[in-house]
Amino acid sequence: MISANNASVPRGATGKFRAPVFVVAAIAGVLVALGASVAVVSGVAAGVRSVGQDLTSAKTVPLARGAVSESMVIATGKMDGHPGWPRYTNASWSVRKGEVVTLRITSYDDGTAPLTGVQTMFDRVQGTRGGTETVDGRSISSIPNGDIAHTFTVVGLGWNVPIPAAPTGGSVAVVARFVARRAGTFVWQCYAPCGSGSNSMGGAMSTKGWMEGTVKVTG
Ligand SMILES: [Cu+2]
Numbered sequence: 001m002i003s004a005n006n007a008s009v010p011r012g013a014t015g016k017f018r019a020p021v022f023v024v025a026a027i028a029g030v031l032v033a034l035g036a037s038v039a040v041v042s043g044v045a046a047g048v049r050s051v052g053q054d055l056t057s058a059k060t061v062p063l064a065r066g067a068v069s070e071s072m073v074i075a076t077g078k079m080d081g082h083p084g085w086p087r088y089t090n091a092s093w094s095v096r097k098g099e100v101v102t103l104r105i106t107s108y109d110d111g112t113a114p115l116t117g118v119q120t121m122f123d124r125v126q127g128t129r130g131g132t133e134t135v136d137g138r139s140i141s142s143i144p145n146g147d148i149a150h151t152f153t154v155v156g157l158g159w160n161v162p163i164p165a166a167p168t169g170g171s172v173a174v175v176a177r178f179v180a181r182r183a184g185t186f187v188w189q190c191y192a193p194c195g196s197g198s199n200s201m202g203g204a205m206s207t208k209g210w211m212e213g214t215v216k217v218t219g
Contacts, residue, residue, distance in 0.1 A: 066098070066099045066100060067099060067100045067101075067102070068095055068096075068099055068100070068101055068102070069101075069102045069103075069104065070090070070093055070095070070101055070102070070103045070104070071090060071103075071104045071105075071106070072088050072089065072090045072091075072103070072104070072105045072106075072152070073088070073089045073090065073105070073106050073107070073108070074086055074087065074088050074089075074105065074106070074107035074108065074109050074149075074150055074163065075087060075089070075107075075108045075109065076108065076109050076111070082203065082204070084196075085195075085196070085203050085204040085207075085210060086109045086111070086149075086150065086194055086204050086210070086211070087204060087209075087210045087211070088105075088150075088152075088190070088210065088211065088213065090213075091209045091210075091212070091213030091214075092209075092213045092214045092215075092216070093213075093215060093216070094215070094216035094217070094218060095180050095215065095216075095217055095218075096180070096217070096218050096219075097180050097181070097182060097183045097217050097218065097219050098179065098180065098181070099179070099180065100129075100177060100178070100179055101177065101178045101179070101180060102175065102176075102177050103152070103161070103175070103176050103177070103178065104173065104174070104175050105152060105161065105163060105173075105174045105175075105176075106171055106172070106173050106174075107149060107150065107163050107164075107165075107166050107171060107172050107174070108166055108170075108171045109149050109150065109165065109166055109194075110149075110165050110166050110167065110168045110169075110170075111149060111165060111194070112146065112147060112148060112149055112165045113148060113149055113150065113192040113193050113194035113200065114145045114146050114148055114192070114193075115145055115148060115151075115191065115192055115193075116193060119191050120145055122151045122153055122160050122162060122191045122192075123142050123143055123144070123145045123148060123162055124141065124142040124160065124162070125140070125141050125142060125160065125161060125162065125176065126158060126159065126160035127154075127157065127158040127159040127160060127178060128159070128161070128176045128177055128178055129176075129177040129178070129179075132176075133161055133162075133174055133175060133176040134173075134174070134175045134176075135164060135172060135173070135174050136172060136173055137173075142162070143162040143163075143164050147164045147165060148162050148163065148164060148165070148192050149163050149164060149165040149166070149192060149194065150162075150163040150190045150192045150194055150211070151163060151189075151190050151191045151192050152188055152190065153188060153189055153190065153191050154186050154187070154188040154215055155186075155187070155189075156184065156186035156187070157178070157180065157181070157182070157186050157215065157217075159176075159178055159188075161174060161176045162192075163192075180215070180217040182217065183217045183218060183219040184216075184217055185214050185215075185216045185217075186214065186215045186216075186217065187212065187213070187214055188212065188213055188214065188215055189211065189212045190205070190211040190212070193205070194211065195211070
């Protein structure tokens with residue numbers, strides 16, 4: 001499989017949203033948001049029911065009242081004529097405020113993209129029930145930076161899910177559980193430098209819908 005950082009990957013323009021000022025502001029937002037979200041998540045978690053699985057259809061799956069399952073898939077290939085670009089599918093989805101969201105991310109990307117600078121903070125799971133996620137069924141609270149391929153990060157909700165590289169030719173399944181604690185439309189982004197170009201922030205990283213999307217929380 002082609003690595004996310006393969007030198008042959010087409011080089012795209014650097015995304016404006018990746019400007020340093022934004023990054024610093026975004027990280028400050030996470031720090032503020034996390035303290036509140038941890039308290040909310042742990043308080044609601046007691047009411048969680050068992051939920052279904054949907055690893056392939058990449059659609060919102062209505063479950064018992066107050067619980068919902070979301071699935072995302074990270075793949076690489078020749079999507080839209082961009083060989084090697086990694087992409088999340090199901091980039092935009094919506095949930096209701098206060099409901100428990102079980103997010104399942106299945107990744108087929110075997111390339112790594114270690115976090116750099118202040119963004120190394122995104123190697124930790126943040127804002128989930130218990131501060132953990134499962135990777136192929138194993139509960140963890142962080143991923144070694146050298147193993148990281150992508151992150152699913154919603155600064156406005158204090159959510160961060162690091163995704164490790166998949167084994168070559170295989171996949172890795174990451175599951176995290178959240179509570180959407182406030183209404184609004186929030187941008188999620190991958191903070192791992194998994195794109196192309198000299199700073200690895202081009203290509204997929206600067207193309208809307210590939211490593212960026214939205215989570216809409218209705219009241
Ligand atoms: Cu990424």
